[in-house]
Amino acid sequence: MSFDLTGKVALVTGAGRGLGREIALGLARAGALVLAHGRRVEALEPVVEAIEAEGGRAVPLPFDLGDEAAxxxxxxxxxxxxxPVTVLVNNAGARDRRPLPELDRVAVRALLEIDLVAPFDLCRRVAxxxxxxxRIVNVTSIAGPIARAGDAAYTAAKGGLDALTRALSAELGPRGITVNAVAPGYFATEANRAMVEDKEIAAFLAKRTSLGRWGEPSEIAGAVVFLASPAASYVSGQTLAVDGGYLSHF
Ligand SMILES: NC(=O)c1ccc[n+]([C@@H]2O[C@H](COP(=O)([O-])OP(=O)(O)OC[C@H]3O[C@@H](n4cnc5c(N)ncnc54)[C@H](OP(=O)(O)O)[C@@H]3O)[C@@H](O)[C@H]2O)c1
Structure with a gap:
């Protein structure tokens, strides 16, 4: 059994910050050459430098996920x-927390484009x-299987990404490619800053989580490294919640 990724070429979308940055660092520590994706090369340089400072290898790969030609x-x-890319991690994602009346077709399409259509296209092209x-690892969300009000487009997109994970597991399995997902719970990233800074919401969500706290961004990496590694050679079509027990907590 091995968690070694030496010789692998790992493309991580949204690697410049948040969970993607930690996933990129984790895969590089396991030995992979990381193609660190984000929109702007300047935002990718710090993670590339951090990986290189630890003796790893990384290259910035900037493009907008909404730009098919790029x-x-x-x-x-x-x-x-x-x-060829041998590990694809579809981590980049956007969110639109407006209520249903404000989510017209333009808004829904824009969100689906980044959270579902682009990962679908990347899977197709890379595969x-x-x-x-x-290995393909899609970063979905606990908002795949469960829902809160005021998050309909994101929930639909992440549920779709979970379903895509199963569909591609079936389709690519015969070629010896595994397709899995990790579903983060509540992590204290920049994207969640408003909730982290709202003491009432932050405390409610921590209490709602079995471990009684928010996740540290670095705590996402182990699950992705596992699913990308030889140790997970017979795991496919699964969504692994990395949520401190949020989904299992009643
Ligand atoms: N944080 C959580 O608690 C949590 C919970 C559940 C699921 N997730 C999922 O985990 C993933 C990472 O979350 P995060 O909190 O780390 O998010 P984040 O800090 O907002 O980072 C999002 C990343 O996606 C990239 N991105 C967004 N739109 C893009 C576009 N059009 N083209 C290219 N890149 C684009 C951003 O790149 P730029 O640097 O170029 O902006 C950024 O690197 C997301 O898929 C999110 O839905 C997070």
Whole structure:
């Protein structure tokens, strides 16, 4: 059994901050060359430098997930320089917390484009060149299986990404590629700053979680490294909640 990722080429979307940054660091520590994706190269340089400072290897790969042509160009460039991606982590995501009356088709399409359509397209393009033993890990959410009011578009997108994970597990399994998801609970990232700073909400969510606290961003990495590694060679089509026991807590 091994968690070693030496020789792997791991593309992590949204690697410049939050959970993606920690996933990129974790995969690099396990030995992978990390293609660190985000929109702006300046925002990716600090994570690339952090990985290199630890003796790892990383390359910035900037493009907007909504720009299909830029996505294709970046993937072709990466493949020509580093070979096919062998680990794809679809981590980047957006959120729109407006209530239902404000979520018109334009708003819903915009969110689905980043949270579901782009990961779908990346899976399709990357899987086209992925060798046997390849790994796809989608970062979904506890908002896949459960829901709160005022988050309908995001919940629909993440539920779709969970379903896509199962569908691609079935489709790519015969080629020796596993497809899984991790579903984060509440992590204290920049994206959640308003909730973390609201003492009442922060305390409510901590109490609602079995471990009685929010997740530290670094606590997401272990599950992704596991699913990307040889140790998870017979795990596919699963969503692993990394939520401090939120989903199982009554
Ligand atoms: N934090 C949590 O508690 C939590 C809970 C459940 C699920 N999740 C999921 O975990 C993932 C990471 O969450 P996070 O809290 O780390 O989020 P975050 O801090 O908001 O980071 C989101 C990342 O997505 C990238 N991104 C957004 N729109 C993009 C676009 N159009 N093109 C390219 N990149 C884009 C951002 O890149 P830029 O740097 O270029 O903006 C950023 O790196 C997301 O999928 C989120 O839904 C998080």
């Amino acid at each position: 996505l294709e160009t970046a993937l072709n460039w990466a493949r020509s320089h580093f070979g 086209g060149h992925m060798p046997e033993g390849g």
